[in-house]
Amino acid sequence: xxxxxxSGVLLTLAFNNGKLWIFPWFAFVPLFLTLDxxxxxxxxxxxxITGIVFWAGTVYWLVNVTVIGTVxxxxxxxxxxxxxxxxxxxxxxxxxxxxRHWRIYILLLTPAVWILLEYTRSRLLSGFPWALLxxxxxxxxxxxxxxxxxxxxxxxxxxxxxxxxxxxxxxxFKRRLWGRLKIIIISxxxxxSLILPYGYIRLASVNTxxxxxxxxxxxxxxxNIPQALKWEVSARDFVMDRYFHLTTAALKDTxxxxxxxxxxxxxxxxxxxxxxxxxxxxAKTIGRPMIFGxxxxxxxxxxxxxxxxxxxxxxxxxxxxxxLVPFGEYIPCRDTFSFLETIAPIGDISRGEKYTLFNVRSQxxxxxxxxxxxxxxxxxxxxxxxxxxxxxxxxxKRGADxxxxxxxxxxxxxxxxxYQHLAASVFRAVENRVHLVRAANTGISGFIxxxxxxxxxxDGEGKAVFTSGYKTGNIFIRRQFSFYRRYGxxxxxxxxxxLLYSAVFxxxxxxxxx
Numbered sequence: 001x002x003x004x005x006x007s008g009v010l011l012t013l014a015f016n017n018g019k020l021w022i023f024p025w026f027a028f029v030p031l032f033l034t035l036d037x038x039x040x041x042x043x044x045x046x047x048x049i050t051g052i053v054f055w056a057g058t059v060y061w062l063v064n065v066t067v068i069g070t071v072x073x074x075x076x077x078x079x080x081x082x083x084x085x086x087x088x089x090x091x092x093x094x095x096x097x098x099x100r101h102w103r104i105y106i107l108l109l110t111p112a113v114w115i116l117l118e119y120t121r122s123r124l125l126s127g128f129p130w131a132l133l134x135x136x137x138x139x140x141x142x143x144x145x146x147x148x149x150x151x152x153x154x155x156x157x158x159x160x161x162x163x164x165x166x167x168x169x170x171x172x173f174k175r176r177l178w179g180r181l182k183i184i185i186i187s188x189x190x191x192x193s194l195i196l197p198y199g200y201i202r203l204a205s206v207n208t209x210x211x212x213x214x215x216x217x218x219x220x221x222x223x224n225i226p227q228a229l230k231w232e233v234s235a236r237d238f239v240m241d242r243y244f245h246l247t248t249a250a251l252k253d254t255x256x257x258x259x260x261x262x263x264x265x266x267x268x269x270x271x272x273x274x275x276x277x278x279x280x281x282x283a284k285t286i287g288r289p290m291i292f293g294x295x296x297x298x299x300x301x302x303x304x305x306x307x308x309x310x311x312x313x314x315x316x317x318x319x320x321x322x323x324l325v326p327f328g329e330y331i332p333c334r335d336t337f338s339f340l341e342t343i344a345p346i347g348d349i350s351r352g353e354k355y356t357l358f359n360v361r362s363q364x365x366x367x368x369x370x371x372x373x374x375x376x377x378x379x380x381x382x383x384x385x386x387x388x389x390x391x392x393x394x395x396x397k398r399g400a401d402x403x404x405x406x407x408x409x410x411x412x413x414x415x416x417x418x419y420q421h422l423a424a425s426v427f428r429a430v431e432n433r434v435h436l437v438r439a440a441n442t443g444i445s446g447f448i449x450x451x452x453x454x455x456x457x458x459d460g461e462g463k464a465v466f467t468s469g470y471k472t473g474n475i476f477i478r479r480q481f482s483f484y485r486r487y488g489x490x491x492x493x494x495x496x497x498x499l500l501y502s503a504v505f506x507x508x509x510x511x512x513x514x
Contacts, residue, residue: 004046007031008053014136015058017419024136028163032092033170035085043085051081058131061415069327077128080117087113092167107168107187109502111160112495115153119492122388126326129387131420133159138423142199144452147430148482150491151389155427157491158195162188206433206451215474216376216402218437219255221246222445222458223264224468227410230266230441236275239266244282246470251286253472257360259439260292262383262406263304270297284313289360291380293406296320301350304329306380306406308358317359320352321382323391355379355394376477381405381428384421386436389489392428396485401477402434408441418444418465426452433482435475442466447473450480 010027013020031050035043055074062070088110114133122129134155137143146154165188172181223242229235247258267275283290289311296305296318303320310316324330329349361375379395386392386405395403405425409418422444429436430452439445443465446457456473457464 001046001049003030003034004049005053008050008057011050011054011136012057015131015420015423016416018136018139018423021137021140024133024159025162026166028160029166029170031085032163032167035089035092038089040086040089043089044082047085048078048082051078054078054081055131058416058420061412061417064413064415065328065411073128077121080121084114084117092164106502107161107164108498110164111157112498114160115156116492116495116499118156119153119489127323127388129389130384130424132156135420135423135427138426138452141203141452142196144427144430145199145202146195147427148202148433148484151431151484151489152427153489153491157495158191161191165191203451206449215476216257217253217255217472217474218257218259218447219247219250219253219470219472220259220437220439220445220447220458221250221261221264221470222440222443222468223261224442224466225264225266225410227408230263230408230410236266239264240275240278242468246468247286247290250470250472251288255288255472258286258288258290259404259406259437260290261439261441261445262293262306262408263295264292264406264441265294267294268297268302269294269305269307280309280313283309283311287311289316291358291404291406293382293408295349302348303352304349304382305352306358306382306404308360310360317356319356319358319380319382321349321385322352322355323385323388324349324351325384355398357395357398357400376401378402378404383407384424386428387421387424389428389431392432393485393488396432396434400434402475403428403432403436405436405438406440407438410442414466418442422454426454431482431484433480433485434478437473437475446471447475450478 007027007030010023014023014027031046034046038046052074055077059070059073059077062073091106091109118129118132121127122132132152134144134147134152137155137159143158144155146158150157165184168184169181169188172178172184221243223239223246225239225242229239243260243264247260250258265275265279269276279292289308291306291308293304293306296303296307304324305321306319307315308317321329330351357377357379359375359377377399379392379398379400381391381395381403382405384407386403386407392403407421409421412418418440421440422438425436425438426448429448429450433450435450436448437446438448444454444457446454446464448454456471458469458471459467
């Protein structure tokens with residue numbers, strides 16, 4: 001049981017702020033080594049304990065919203081660990097009871113099972129692709145470059161494969177299986193001789209991509225509005241003045257586009273026309289297009305929306321959030337789960353119907369002449385939509401030149417949540433090879449380049465979260481298409497077919513490794 005706890009702690013530490021990214025590469029080893037002579041019931045229990053430790057240490061910040069809901073979510077997510085343990089038990093050396101007979105291909109079965117379970121978790125019950133194993137590497141730039149081929153799933157696969165190889169090395173060394181040990185070590189060397197050079201080559205190539213067009217200058221505004229004040233009637237003027245003040249300060253950088261966070265307008269847009277009129281009037285005076293978040297209402301339904309105002313103050317586009325937060329913005333199967341209204345702050349938000357691209361033409365502010373040969377386009381991911389790879393890819397496939405994430409993470413306090421959320425944005429930039437701009441109410445706001453570097457972060461008083469400020473950065477419109485952007489999650493069906501092939505054709509064909 002101590003090994004289970006150790007594995008859970010090692011994984012948790014890696015998701016604190018990303019700096020301990022080395023831990024996941026061996027975090028599962030203590031857990032895997034406990035499989036020796038363990039029954040299915042014991043295996044289920046040990047893996048479940050690891051899952052509980054990991055998820056409790058990773059999503060603890062949800063207690064700021066709901067305690068009971070957090071406990072239920074932790075138990076649900078821990079079940080994936082338990083199911084994983086049962087499925088991979090026959091394939092690890094401890095689970096094989098020390099047999100000298102094994103198949104080389106079984107090394108791939110464990111990581112294949114892992115990412116299939118991650119993918120299932122990302123889709124089932126509306127999906128929760130938070131803290132995917134690969135996200136722990138968002139600061140490990142050379143390794144994550146392969147995400148432009150495989151998506152986040154490939155990085156998760158690689159980490160799990162290394163854990164399996166380490167277990168095989170330990171097992172072979174203990175039993176003095178020198179031939180087997182030699183081949184495994186060679187496999188590790190070959191694996192990283194492919195991954196790391198590719199990463200450095202891609203990093204270099206991303207740096208050298210140039211465009212003949214002038215960059216788009218974008219200013220992100222981080223209001224740092226306390227959650228307790230966001231919807232207080234008495235605080236509306238304070239909220240508006242805070243954003244006006246910060247935006248006015250950002251104008252000295254002559255931005256082409258200004259971005260405010262999710263729900264930065266402190267009213268329902270259609271229900272408080274005076275506040276919207278005030279915003280429009282102010283937007284006309286600054287003469288810059290700006291995108292902001294607001295709750296909107298149409299036909300008796302409410303939407304979490306991103307809206308674009310032109311430099312003339314006209315409403316130029318609206319995107320309604322496509323992927324809502326279950327039990328946060330709506331109740332799935334309301335008739336069945338209505339009791340959850342008592343344990344979670346469930347809103348009454350409706351789902352949007354389509355992807356919307358915002359079009360803005362960059363201007364020469366002195367001559368009022370277009371700079372770009374065509375308007376640039378971008379897609380807005382609201383709140384946690386950036387944790388869903390298919391959503392970001394949906395925007396870029398439709399022609400988005402870059403992505404924007406507007407969010408409000410004030411709910412979760414001064415916790416590791418903001419860094420875990422940032423990690424997801426990093427992968428969306430790498431997968432699609434586009435810039436991603438984040439405007440978060442309490443942070444982390446800034447710019448992520450197509451190589452996954454988080455640059456130009458808003459940092460007031462030396463901190464990136466729970467501070468107000470702004471930051472302006474340049475975005476170069478690129479015409480570079482990644483493999484993942486074109487073809488998507490091909491690794492998932494490949495792993496599924498591999499598992500089916502192994503189960504059907506290889507089950508009774510053991511081979512002795514020489």
